Amino acid sequence: MVILQTPKQFQQYRRTIPHGQSVGFVPTMGALHAGHAELLKRSAAENQVTILSIFVNPKQFGPREDFQKYPRPFEADLDIAEACGVSAVFSPSVADFYPDSFSTYVEENALSKPLCGAFRPGHFRGVTTVVLKLFNVVRPNRAYFGLKDAQQFFVIKKMVEDLNLDLEIKGVPTVRENDGVALSSRNRYLSSEERERAPMIFKTLTRARDQILSGADPAKVCCEQIAVLEQNGFRVQYFEYWPQGRVLAAAAYLGITRLIDNVLIETTKQTRVSEASPESTI
Ligand code: PAF
Numbered sequence: 050m051v052i053l054q055t056p057k058q059f060q061q062y063r064r065t066i067p068h069g070q071s072v073g074f075v076p077t078m079g080a081l082h083a084g085h086a087e088l089l090k091r092s093a094a095e096n097q098v099t100i101l102s103i104f105v106n107p108k109q110f111g112p113r114e115d116f117q118k119y120p121r122p123f124e125a126d127l128d129i130a131e132a133c134g135v136s137a138v139f140s141p142s143v144a145d146f147y148p149d150s151f152s153t154y155v156e157e158n159a160l161s162k163p164l165c166g167a168f169r170p171g172h173f174r175g176v177t178t179v180v181l182k183l184f185n186v187v188r189p190n191r192a193y194f195g196l197k198d199a200q201q202f203f204v205i206k207k208m209v210e211d212l213n214l215d216l217e218i219k220g221v222p223t224v225r226e227n228d229g230v231a232l233s234s235r236n237r238y239l240s241s242e243e244r245e246r247a248p249m250i251f252k253t254l255t256r257a258r259d260q261i262l263s264g265a266d267p268a269k270v271c272c273e274q275i276a277v278l279e280q281n282g283f284r285v286q287y288f289e290y291w292p293q294g295r296v297l298a299a300a301a302y303l304g305i306t307r308l309i310d311n312v313l314i315e316t317t318k319q320t321r322v323s324e325a326s327p328e329s330t331i
Contacts, residue, residue, distance in 0.1 A: 050131050056146070056186045059139045069088045070097040074189030076180060079103040079140075080120040080234035084224040088193040091221055093134035100187050101130050102139040104146060109175030120234060139187060146182065154178045157211070161204045164298055165309065168286045170329045176201055177208050189216055197223040197231045199294045200312045203242060223310070225251070231310045238306040247279055247308065250299055253277055253288070254312045258297050261290070261314065271297075290314065 053059040060168045066072060073092030077085055092099040103126055110116035114247040123140070130138055156172055161173035194202045199220075206218045224232045225238065229251035230244075239247060260270045267290050283301040291298050292313075298311035 050127070050135055050138065052127070052140060054139075054141055054145060056141060059137075059141075059257065062137060063186075066098055071190040072096060073099045073190065074102070074183070074187045074192045075099065076102045076104075076183050076192065076194075078105045078119065078234065079126050080122060080237075081126045082224075082232045082234060084197065084232040086129055086133050086197050086222050088195060088221050089130065089133035089135060091219065092191065092193050095219075096191060098136045099134055100137050100189065101135045102183050102187065104139075104141055104179070104183070106175060106179040107143055108147070108178055109172050111169055111171065114169075115235075115238075120237060139183075143245050145178075155208065155212075157179045157204045157208050160200065160207050160293055164287055164289070164291060165300060166198050166200070168300065172265060173201070173204050177204060180205055181208065181212070181214075184216065186216060191217045191219055193219045193221055195223060196220045197233065197310065199296045199298060200291070203294050229255075231308075233308065234308055235308070243303045243306065246283075247271055247303060249278060249281055249283070250301060250308055250310045251312075253297055254310060257288075258312045258314055261297070 051062060053062055073096030075085065075088045075092055089099060089101060103123070105116065105119050105121065107116050123191060125149075127138065155177045156174045157177055161177075166173050178250075187219070192205075196202055202220045208214070209216065209218055226232065230236065230247045231251065232299040236244070236247070257270045257274045261267050271288050271290070275285045278285050278288070278301055283303055286300040286302070286307075288299040288301075289297070294311070295314055296311040297314055298309070300307060300309040302308075
């Protein structure tokens with residue numbers, strides 16, 4: 050496994066990959082866990098070459114968010130990468146990737162607006178900008194994203210479609226702990242007491258999904274589950290059905306830790322959530 054730091058070094062390495070070999074790419078901010086390992090393994094199974102990027106992207110963090118304290122266990126990340134069959138790691142410094150003269154941004158202006166977009170201004174602009182830059186350096190045939198960040202997945206897919214990028218975007222199901230908590234690099238911020246309460250997000254989402262699929266009013270169901278979370282000390286930002294992704298999605302703070310999660314809502318003949326609530330939010 051080779052480790053390359055500057056975009057130029059990586060581009061030189063990229064030219065050594067033979068034309069016929071497919072390149073799978075997993076962009077990350079490091080602090081890898083079993084969810085990332087799943088993305089890497091999918092890529093390694095479907096491509097001859099798998100590239101991992103590790104870059105904590107300052108442009109997707111708000112001024113009061115956790116950019117400085119975001120975990121950076123680089124050596125442990127390399128061990129996981131090696132075990133998952135990664136051929137090369139691209140890990141630029143902030144100065145390598147965003148020189149002082151940097152002045153070009155990419156923005157998706159529809160799917161990025163609700164949910165996290167409403168609470169984290171500039172977040173998705175930072176994500177699409179860095180992901181497009183990474184795609185341009187890595188030139189993958191396929192790129193893999195976790196569906197825990199469902200909105201990010203759809204925003205990136207839309208950017209790829211709108212800008213005619215020649216690659217496939219693959220979504221990989223969320224990996225969960227036994228108690229339902231979605232794996233996230235930020236889970237390590239939780240105190241042990243908060244960690245015990247964390248499964249409530251997935252529990253309330255699945256309960257709401259089941260009730261909606263049995264015909265209950267989505268708006269009422271979401272309000273009830275928000276109340277349950279708030280009674281248990283969560284500060285809920287949103288808990289709503291997002292028709293564009295066909296997911297019920299939630300974001301809530303537990304102490305200082307912001308957790309997000311979602312569950313897919315399969316529409317059936319009996320219950321079509323999008324018909325029950327034709328507007329884009331419940
Ligand atoms: O999902 C993430 O880890 C980040 O948002 C990404 C896609 C690597 C861009 O920085």
